[in-house]
Amino acid sequence: MGTHTTHTTHTTGTTHSTDAPHRTDSTARADRSRTVLIIGGRVETVRKARDLGLRVVNVQRPEEYRPEHAELVEAALLADYTDWSVLGPLVTAAHQVYGFAGVTTITEPGVEPVGLISDALGLRGNSHRCARLMRDKEAMRLHLSWRPDAVAAGPVTDREALSDFGERHGYPFIVKPVDAAASFGVRKVEGPEALDAVWRAITDLRGSTDHPFANYFPVDRFLMEEYLDGPEFSVESMSFDGRHVPLAVTEKTTLGTFVESGHAMPARLSPADEDAVLRCAAESLDALGLRHGPAHTEVKLTGRGPRLIESHSRPGGDRIMDLVDAAYGVDIESYVSGWAAGVLPALEGRPEPRAAAATRFLTAEPGRVSAVEGDADVRGQDGVLGVDVTVAVGDTIRPLEASWDRVGQVLVTGPDTDAAVALGEQLAGKISVITTPDGS
Incomplete structure (x- = not known):
């Protein structure tokens, strides 16, 4: 049966769809019961859904849409999926065409959109309220504050709030962004003498766009927690x-x-x-x-x-x-x-x-990458699941302030956890990412 491809551009986003015309009603009903909406994520997520016999509609940011996506999806909605004013109308209209059986994501920025869609379309999934509690660290702490194992926490409203929290709950304590991820902006406040420096760091980070995922994790509010x-x-x-x-x-x-x-x-x-x-x-x-x-x-x-x-x-x-x-x-x-x-x-x-499995991450000194050594030899070792080196010669390495500043990882298996950890550490030590200071 032939197919046709349509491209429709709206102010709210772009829809790319591949659909087969002239289907029977029974075929259409079967398709509608096996169509899943995937928010963000990698190509492999789509491929695995297809392997289950599912049709996939994928919502992606335009800059993250790849040719591999187009080969696998029934349709792609290209939009900023963290903006509900854009996503809501697109998904509602697409649901009328494709009849989603479910909605899901593997990404942190996608969990709140999935909750909103589940609520709006009545799909199996967690509510937006649940998703928001698990995204907003301050809301989560407040929601769980009645529990006997609750962790003392409070918002950073000003410099004095830091001092008050230290006096009430002792030192050290933790300060971290409410909506960030990957350990970005997390600081340990060792004592009263550190408060001025921590307050300056908070002030500098608020509104910062100087990190790779600023579109997904805007830094605004900060939370204090007991250590x-x-x-x-x-x-x-x-x-x-x-x-x-x-x-x-x-x-x-x-x-x-x-x-x-x-x-x-x-x-x-x-x-x-x-x-x-x-x-x-x-x-x-x-x-x-x-x-x-x-x-x-x-x-x-x-x-x-x-x-x-x-x-x-x-x-x-x-x-x-x-x-x-x-x-x-x-x-x-x-x-x-x-x-x-x-x-x-x-x-x-x-x-x-x-079996047991382990991963160890690769780091490098800040600067410009001049060489990557040892990764080819490690890939061929017994027990290796994968080797990721995420930088290449000429790339710039940032100071290690978040998970995205690491430069790769080695994944291994072993007969037990001791063996897997030892192998992971040994093989990670064989890979070198060599840098020279910027400007040299």
Whole structure:
């Protein structure tokens, strides 16, 4: 059967669609029941949805739309999907044509649009209220403030608020942007002598556009939180009609800037501590109203027990999805679309590990890249899942202030977590990104 392609440009965005004419009514009904709306994300998300037999309508920013998308999607809505005044009319009109069975995303900027769409179209998904609570760190802390394990927090309104918080809750404490991500702008306030410098940093960062994701994460409001001491973990989970199924507990290592330097699973925890971390995550998801799909919940195991750092209604970044697939055989990215569209069943219980998996990140001194060495040799080593080097000769390396300032990662598997971590550290150490100071 032939196809036709139409391109329609509006002031609110661009629609590219590929549709087959003259379908029978039964075919059209079948198509409508198997069409998923994907907000943002990578090409692989679309490809995996297609592998499940789904038709895909993809909303992308125009600058992030790739030829590979066009080969896979039924239609593309090219627009700023964080602007509901643009997205709402586009999606509503597209729903009349395609009849979405579900809506989903794997990206942090996409979670609130997905909530708005779920509410507006009556699709299976988390509410916008839930999505907003899990995006707005201040709203989340306020919403959970009644819990016995609540973390003391408050907004940074002025310089005096910093001093007052330190007097009430002690030092050190944490200051971070309310709506940012990737550890950007997070600072540890060691004592009263640091308050002036922290206030200057907050003032400088407000309204800043000098970072790669300024369009997605505008820096405006800041939050203060009591400092949580102890090892950090994340719980990767899928939720099915309010039933939370843990997929993995991931242990983390971080740098002094709070930027994560590595992940590994299964986490090396005693059964009692693992149960405590899982319980903290599940209770937090219940309290935040999450009912469907993936979650990435960060927890610190303090001397007073587990405490929630943050939770996100999307899969973990840093290729944690790939680690879960390697260690547990669960493809979160497929489940994101498959559950939303109703073509994959709910998982009955937590999967058993079949291996261990780890990643270690690559960093480099600030400056201009003059050479990248060792990555080709590492790619051929046994146990390597992947090697990403995200810079090339001539690129400029920024100071390490957020996750996006790292320069790559090595992903590996092993028979146990000790072995996977050791291999990841060994192989990451074989890759060098050499820089020279700018201007030299």
